Amino acid sequence: MSAPAADDLIEASSVIVCCGSGGVGKTTTAAVLGLEAARRGRRAVVVTIDPARRLADALGLVDGLASEPQRIELDDSTGELWAMMLDTAATFDGIVRANAENDEQVDRILDNAFYRNIAGALSGTQEYMAAEMLHALHADDRFDLVVVDTPPSRNALDFLDAPGVLSRFLDHRLFKLLMLPARSGLKVIGTATQPILRAVGRVVGSDVLADSVAFFQAFAGMETGFRERADDVIALIRAPETSFVVVASARHDTIAEAVWFVDQLVEQGIDVTAAIVNRAHPAFGEGSADDALDASVDAAAAGAPGLAALWRNVADLRTLRERELAVIDPLAKVAGDERVVVLPLLDRDVHDLDGLRTIAAHLFDHPIVER
Ligand SMILES: Nc1ncnc2c1ncn2[C@@H]1O[C@H](COP(=O)(O)OP(=O)(O)O)[C@@H](O)[C@H]1O
Numbered sequence: 001m002s003a004p005a006a007d008d009l010i011e012a013s014s015v016i017v018c019c020g021s022g023g024v025g026k027t028t029t030a031a032v033l034g035l036e037a038a039r040r041g042r043r044a045v046v047v048t049i050d051p052a053r054r055l056a057d058a059l060g061l062v063d064g065l066a067s068e069p070q071r072i073e074l075d076d077s078t079g080e081l082w083a084m085m086l087d088t089a090a091t092f093d094g095i096v097r098a099n100a101e102n103d104e105q106v107d108r109i110l111d112n113a114f115y116r117n118i119a120g121a122l123s124g125t126q127e128y129m130a131a132e133m134l135h136a137l138h139a140d141d142r143f144d145l146v147v148v149d150t151p152p153s154r155n156a157l158d159f160l161d162a163p164g165v166l167s168r169f170l171d172h173r174l175f176k177l178l179m180l181p182a183r184s185g186l187k188v189i190g191t192a193t194q195p196i197l198r199a200v201g202r203v204v205g206s207d208v209l210a211d212s213v214a215f216f217q218a219f220a221g222m223e224t225g226f227r228e229r230a231d232d233v234i235a236l237i238r239a240p241e242t243s244f245v246v247v248a249s250a251r252h253d254t255i256a257e258a259v260w261f262v263d264q265l266v267e268q269g270i271d272v273t274a275a276i277v278n279r280a281h282p283a284f285g286e287g288s289a290d291d292a293l294d295a296s297v298d299a300a301a302a303g304a305p306g307l308a309a310l311w312r313n314v315a316d317l318r319t320l321r322e323r324e325l326a327v328i329d330p331l332a333k334v335a336g337d338e339r340v341v342v343l344p345l346l347d348r349d350v351h352d353l354d355g356l357r358t359i360a361a362h363l364f365d366h367p368i369v370e371r
């Protein structure tokens with residue numbers, strides 16, 4: 001288990017997508033990758049969707065992060081580090097503005113009650129907007145590496161699927177039905193004349209239905225733009241310059257989830273560049289737990305009970321480490337041994353650049369420089 005996989009990530013990608021279940025250290029990893037890329041002279045931007053402000057916290061920014069890229073001051077880097085927190089609703093508004101045929105259409109959509117309610121809340125919107133922002137930052141001349149900290153969703157695949165889901169929705173029968181009156185030039189849809197809409201109206205309420213129908217009608221003419229953009233986003237996610245990092249901790253449940261995710265990626269023809277196992281217990285010197293037990297027996301026989309007790313402690317800690325490494329095995333099998341990097345559990349939380357530098361030193365095998 002070594003660091004070349006991590007070097008590969010930083011040198012060869014222009015997009016890095018960090019995936020993994022919640023709480024494993026995904027946001028921390030994203031920040032570490034951005035920081036290391038900047039140290040190596042790249043202009044990196046890290047984007048997070050985590051509403052808990054963890055990225056701001058990890059970077060030691062007390063004022064939080066804006067929804068625009070913000071430069072982070074570094075004194076040890078030839079490159080640049082930028083960071084931002086995605087604002088789902090504002091990103092959605094931006095896409096509407098970019099695709100609308102005129103200002104009147106923009107106003108009609110942005111003022112629509114259904115739109116205002118779904119823009120941030122609809123399931124999948126957050127994932128789609130994250131993918132959309134990824135695309136926008138990738139096209140931005142200020143940056144040559146975009147690191148995405150994917151949303152803390154139930155399912156890590158949601159992020160990958162979101163553009164396809166949007167594309168399929170635009171092709172869906174229900175969407176076409178809702179768009180029909182707009183296409184045929186009718187002003188008002190006769191909800192009562194459509195049995196399916198009448199049924200929907202009874203469930204969600206006729207106001208909601210009227211708002212949503214008005215929304216889809218206001219949407220007319222923009223489907224092509226949305227569909228093309230979704231296709232561009234899908235292409236970028238699958239491009240060879242885009243790397244995937246899966247983050248897990250040395251526990252059965254998060255390893256199982258990481259294995260499942262790597263399998264899904266492979267099924268789609270995508271390789272994982274690195275699998276990071278975070279917060280493993282450190283190795284406590286050379287040798288195995290059994291070696292430590294032998295040393296303990298020897299110490300006891302030599303009449304040094306204190307030393308014997310210390311060696312028993314070392315044996316316990318090494319046993320913990322050995323169990324953790326065994327837990328990692330299934331992930332090493334699917335991702336490839338050479339792609340797995342194990343990071344130690346630090347004795348404190350990571351909430352400033354020094355904390356990130358300590359993790360970077362382990363991840364990239366360079367000396368720890370605390371400043
Ligand atoms: N190697 C580590 N050692 C100690 N604490 C860590 C380590 N990695 C992450 N943490 C801490 O664990 C918590 C969760 O990390 P975070 O990156 O926010 O996870 P995620 O984004 O996957 O939810 C944070 O409080 C962070 O400081």
Ligand SMILES: [Mg+2]
Pocket residue numbers: 023026027028050054149152
């Ligand atoms: Mg996070």
